Amino acid sequence: MxxxxxxxxxxxxxxxxxxxxxxxxxxxxxxxxxxxxxxxxxxxxxxxxxxxxxxxxxxxxxxxxxxxxxxxxxxxxxxxxxxxxxxxxxxxxxxxxxxxxxxxxxxxxxxxxxxxxxxxxxxQVVLLDSIIAEKPKLGDKDTRNIKVFYRDPKDDANQYRFILFVNNKQIKDVYALNDDFNNGNPVSITLRPSDDEEIYPGDQIRVEMLCIDKSIYNYWYSLMQQSSGGxxxxxxxxxxxxxxxxxxxxxxxxxxxxxxxx
Missing domain, CATH: 2.60.40.10 (Immunoglobulins)
Known part of the structure; x- marks a missing residue:
C-alpha cells in the first residue's frame, strides 16, 4: 500500500x-x-x-x-x-x-x-483573545492541551486555521474551523496535539489564528480530515x-x- x-x-x-x-x-x-x-x-x-x-x-x-x-x-x-x-x-x-x-x-x-x-x-481581522494550557481530563501523563478563545463576528461567514508552535517549532497537526455553529458568539476550542507532539510544563507556546477564505478553508479542512483518519x-x-x-x-x-x- x-x-x-x-x-x-x-x-x-x-x-x-x-x-x-x-x-x-x-x-x-x-x-x-x-x-x-x-x-x-x-x-x-x-x-x-x-x-x-x-x-x-x-x-x-x-x-x-x-x-x-x-x-x-x-x-x-x-x-x-x-x-x-x-x-x-x-x-x-x-x-x-x-x-x-x-x-x-x-x-x-x-x-x-x-x-x-x-x-x-x-x-477582515478577527483577534485571538487569549490562550491557556489545560491538563486533559483523561490519562495520567503530565501533558497539556491548548485552549484558545476569541469572538466570532456575526455579520460575515468566517473560516479559521490555527497553527500551534511548541518551543518555536510548528507542529504538524492541522486545525481548521468555520462558524457554522457559533456565528457571532464567543468561541473556545481545544487544540489537542498528536501523541508525538506532546506539550509539557515549561514549554513555550505560540498560537497563530488565521482568518482564511472559503476555498482555503476547504483545503485545510480536507487535510485535517485526512491527517486525523477522518x-x-x-x-x-x-x-x-x-x-x-x-x-x-x-x-x-x-x-x-x-x-x-x-
Missing part, C-alpha cells in the same frame, strides 16, 4: 517564523514530480514568500526538488503589481508588501511554458490554483498569542 502513496509536506510560509520547514505529512494520489505551490499573503509581514517545489515518492525522504527560474507575480484589486524575486532556489520573495484586509489578490506563476493562476480575498481515503486536497496542482494561494490575516505552560 505504501508503494502507491506519496508525501506532500505543506507549510504556510510565515516570514516571522524562525525557520521555514515542511511539517505537514499528507498522503496523496500517485503523481510524482507534480508542481507544489505554497503561497500566502498576510497582513503582518512587510515581506511575502512563495515557495515552489515538486512532490516526491514516499521513499525519497525529505528531499523536495526546488523549482527554479519561475516568474512569480501577485496583483491586488487595484492592479498594483508585486514581482517576486528568487532569493534561494525555489523560494520567491516580494519586499515592501503587506496584505490588507478586504483586498483581493491574484497570483500568476509561469514555470517554463506552463502558467498557473489563483485568486484569494483577505478576510474516515476518508487519502486524496489530493482541493486547490484554488488553476490548472490543478498541489498547494494553495491564501490571502490571510494573522493574530497570535504566546504563553509559557505552567
Amino acid at each position: 505504501k508503494k502507491t502513496i506519496f508525501y506532500i509536506l505543506l507549510l504556510v510560509l510565515f516570514i516571522l517564523a524562525q525557520s521555514c520547514e515542511k511539517v505537514i505529512d499528507i498522503q496523496v494520489n500517485d503523481e510524482i514530480g507534480k508542481l507544489v505551490i505554497e503561497a500566502s499573503i498576510n497582513n503582518t509581514s512587510s515581506q511575502q514568500e512563495i515557495k515552489l517545489s515538486r512532490n516526491v515518492s514516499f521513499s525519497a525522504g525529505n528531499d523536495y526538488p526546488s523549482v527554479k527560474g519561475a516568474k512569480v507575480i501577485v496583483y491586488d484589486d487595484e492592479e498594483k503589481e508585486y514581482v517576486f524575486q528568487e532569493t534561494i532556489p525555489g523560494t520567491y520573495v516580494a519586499k515592501d508588501f503587506t496584505g490588507q484586509s478586504g483586498r483581493s489578490y491574484s497570483m500568476d506563476i509561469q514555470v517554463n511554458e506552463s502558467k498557473f493562476t489563483a485568486k484569494s480575498k483577505m478576510p 474516515g476518508i481515503a487519502p486524496s489530493n486536497p482541493p486547490t484554488n490554483i488553476s490548472p490543478r496542482v498541489f498547494g494553495y494561494f491564501s490571502a490571510q490575516t494573522i493574530s497570535s498569542k504566546s504563553i509559557v505552560v505552567n
Whole structure:
C-alpha cells in the first residue's frame, strides 16, 4: 500500500517564523514530480514568500526538488503589481508588501511554458483573545492541551486555521474551523496535539489564528480530515490554483498569542 502513496509536506510560509520547514505529512494520489505551490499573503509581514517545489515518492525522504527560474507575480484589486524575486532556489520573495484586509489578490506563476493562476480575498481581522494550557481530563501523563478563545463576528461567514508552535517549532497537526455553529458568539476550542507532539510544563507556546477564505478553508479542512483518519481515503486536497496542482494561494490575516505552560 505504501508503494502507491506519496508525501506532500505543506507549510504556510510565515516570514516571522524562525525557520521555514515542511511539517505537514499528507498522503496523496500517485503523481510524482507534480508542481507544489505554497503561497500566502498576510497582513503582518512587510515581506511575502512563495515557495515552489515538486512532490516526491514516499521513499525519497525529505528531499523536495526546488523549482527554479519561475516568474512569480501577485496583483491586488487595484492592479498594483508585486514581482517576486528568487532569493534561494525555489523560494520567491516580494519586499515592501503587506496584505490588507478586504483586498483581493491574484497570483500568476509561469514555470517554463506552463502558467498557473489563483485568486484569494483577505478576510477582515478577527483577534485571538487569549490562550491557556489545560491538563486533559483523561490519562495520567503530565501533558497539556491548548485552549484558545476569541469572538466570532456575526455579520460575515468566517473560516479559521490555527497553527500551534511548541518551543518555536510548528507542529504538524492541522486545525481548521468555520462558524457554522457559533456565528457571532464567543468561541473556545481545544487544540489537542498528536501523541508525538506532546506539550509539557515549561514549554513555550505560540498560537497563530488565521482568518482564511472559503476555498482555503476547504483545503485545510480536507487535510485535517485526512491527517486525523477522518474516515476518508487519502486524496489530493482541493486547490484554488488553476490548472490543478498541489498547494494553495491564501490571502490571510494573522493574530497570535504566546504563553509559557505552567
